[in-house]
Amino acid sequence: MKIAIVSVSDKGFELANCLKEKLDEDSTIIKTDLYHKDVKRNLKIAFYEYDAVVAIMASGILIRTIAPIIRSKITDPAVINIDDRGNFVISTLSGHLGGANKLTNKIADLIGAQPVITTSSDVNSKLGIDVLAGDLYLTIDNTKEILFFNKAILDERKITLTLNPDKNYDYLFEYLNRNTLEMDVSIQKSVKVSADEIHVSLDDHKIVLKEKKLVVGIGCRRGKECEKILYGLEKSIKDLNIHKSRINLLSSAEIKKDEKGILELSEKLDIPVEFVSIDKLKLFESKDVQKSEFVKSKFGIYGVCEPSALIMAGFDSKLIYKKTSYDGVTISMAISKN
Numbered sequence: 001m002k003i004a005i006v007s008v009s010d011k012g013f014e015l016a017n018c019l020k021e022k023l024d025e026d027s028t029i030i031k032t033d034l035y036h037k038d039v040k041r042n043l044k045i046a047f048y049e050y051d052a053v054v055a056i057m058a059s060g061i062l063i064r065t066i067a068p069i070i071r072s073k074i075t076d077p078a079v080i081n082i083d084d085r086g087n088f089v090i091s092t093l094s095g096h097l098g099g100a101n102k103l104t105n106k107i108a109d110l111i112g113a114q115p116v117i118t119t120s121s122d123v124n125s126k127l128g129i130d131v132l133a134g135d136l137y138l139t140i141d142n143t144k145e146i147l148f149f150n151k152a153i154l155d156e157r158k159i160t161l162t163l164n165p166d167k168n169y170d171y172l173f174e175y176l177n178r179n180t181l182e183m184d185v186s187i188q189k190s191v192k193v194s195a196d197e198i199h200v201s202l203d204d205h206k207i208v209l210k211e212k213k214l215v216v217g218i219g220c221r222r223g224k225e226c227e228k229i230l231y232g233l234e235k236s237i238k239d240l241n242i243h244k245s246r247i248n249l250l251s252s253a254e255i256k257k258d259e260k261g262i263l264e265l266s267e268k269l270d271i272p273v274e275f276v277s278i279d280k281l282k283l284f285e286s287k288d289v290q291k292s293e294f295v296k297s298k299f300g301i302y303g304v305c306e307p308s309a310l311i312m313a314g315f316d317s318k319l320i321y322k323k324t325s326y327d328g329v330t331i332s333m334a335i336s337k338n
Contacts, residue, residue, distance in 0.1 A: 001029055001030060001052055001103070001320070002029075002030050002031050002050045002051045002052070003023060003029060003033070003050060003051065003054060004045070004050040004052070004053050004054070005019060005032060005033070005035070005056065006039065006055050007057065007084070008039060008056070008057040008058075008061065009056075009084045012084035013036050015056055015082070015084060015085075015086050016036070016054075017034065018111070019032075019054070019107065019111060020032045020034055022110045026106075027236070027239055027321050027322055028239055028320065028321055028322075030318075030320075031288065033050075039061060043055065043062070043066060044065075046077075047066060047076075047079075048069075051098075051099070052077055052078040052079070052080065052098070052099065052100065053066075053079045054080045054103075055080065055092075056082045056083075059081050062081050063092075066093070070093065073094055073098070073143070074097060076094050077093075077094060078098035078100035079092045079094065079098075080092060080104055082111075086113050087114065088113055088114050088115075088116055089104050089108040089111070089113045089115050089116065090104070090116040091116065091117045091118070095117065095118075095122070096119065096121075096128055096130040096131045097130050097134050097140075098134075101117050101119060101122060101131075104116070104117060120154060121150055121154060121181070122181070125182055126150075126154050126181055126182050126183065127179055127181035127182060127183040128146075128150045129149040129150055129159075129183075129200060130150070133209050135175065135241070136171060136175060136209075136242070136246065137211065137242075137335050138198065138209040138211055138212065140207055140208075140209060141207065142206075142208070145206070145207045146207070148202075149200065149202065149205065149207060152202055153182075153183055156184060157184070158184040158186055158202075159183070159186075159200055159201070159202045160187075160200070160202065161185050161186070161187050161188070161199070161200055162187075162188045162190050162193050162198070163187065163188070163189055163199075164189070164190070164193045165189040165190070165191060166195065167195040167196075169245070170243050171244075172198065175243070196210055197209065197210050197211070198210075211246075211248065212336045212338065213248050213312075213317075213335070213336035214247055214249075214313075214334075215248060215249045215250075215312045215317075215333065215335075215336075216236075216249070216250050216251065216309060216331065216333050217251050217307070217308045217330075217331070217332040218251065218256070218262055218265075218304075218329070218330070218331060219256075219303070219305040219323075219329070219330035220261060220262070220330070221328040223260075224261045224328055225261050226261045226262075226264035228261065228326075228327065228329055229261050229265050229329050230268070231326060232326030232327075232330075233265070233331055235324075235326060235331075236324060236333065240320065240321060240333065244269060247269070249271065249273070250266055250269075250271055250272070250274070251274050251276060251311070251312040252304060252305070253276055253278065253281055253299070253304045254275040254276060255278065256275060256304070257275040275308075276308040276312065278299070278300065278301060281301040281307050284307045284310070284311055288306070288310075288318070288322075290306060290322065290323050291303060303323065305330045305331060306319060306322070306323050309334035310334045312334075313336045314336045314337070315337070316337040317334045317335060317337060318334065318337075319333070320334065320335050321333035
């Protein structure tokens with residue numbers, strides 16, 4: 001997640017700097033940029049260029065500024081409002097699909113503030129269908145049906161999830177079992193369902209949830225054992241609260257194509273691995289990739305795990321886990337746009 005923090009007062013700017021320091025330590029936060037004053041201009045920049053906007057200012061200023069540019073819960077970024085004394089963190093826009101509710105709780109915990117969340121499914125301890133989709137990195141084919149299904153869940157009606165019988169959906173079952181919110185579901189199997197889909201139905205209403213392509217990028221020192229790489233991977237997916245069965249692909253640079261530890265990991269997890277050519281890595285450009293001069297001097301490329309993950313996730317993909325080191329192993333994760 002890329003976050004813009006916009007502040008107005010001097011006290012708010014102090015809070016913004018403090019919050020940035022804490023967020024930068026989080027591997028799930030790709031980058032955090034600060035904007036101070038010139039609210040109308042900076043909020044507009046933040047709204048269009050970031051995944052989340054944290055506005056440290058009075059709610060009136062925030063609402064009046066973003067009201068003309070709000071479009072859809074599908075495309076609008078998460079917007080969070082904080083008073084400049086850091087007493088309350090308020091999820092203001094795109095609470096579910098945009099991730100504002102989760103980020104609100106994260107930030108409130110970091111600065112010792114009171115989180116304020118008003119979405120009906122959350123306050124009634126129910127699991128919204130859009131929350132499930134967001135947490136598991138799934139697209140929703142018919143977003144107009146979200147309201148129907150969330151209302152049905154609030155009314156404690158049972159919805160049906162239809163799955164492909166040959167697909168490993170451990171990530172879904174694990175998520176439903178550990179989630180503290182409630183959703184009454186029945187599970188069916190059908191070969192008519194694609195392996196990367198979950199069909200949700202009730203009465204004559206239906207939504208298709210489809211997996212975005214989740215790619216793990218791996219870099220490692222020569223000769224790193226499978227167990228060491230697996231340790232880094234497991235720590236990373238724990239940070240993202242996802243099960244390893246949700247991973248679609250492992251990736252690395254072609255210079256690692258004979259790396260025994262990576263090949264063994266692929267076989268152990270039953271997840272395919274692809275190796276990206278050096279030429280593609282040299283040509284790849286992204287403002288979000290961390291550049292390593294050491295890797296550049298040794299291999300002629302600025303990085304391995306982040307660019308390989310982004311390339312294999314496809315055009316317009318984005319990082320959801322920045323390069324993080326684990327004793328000679330680097331792990332990153334990228335997700336496809338659709």
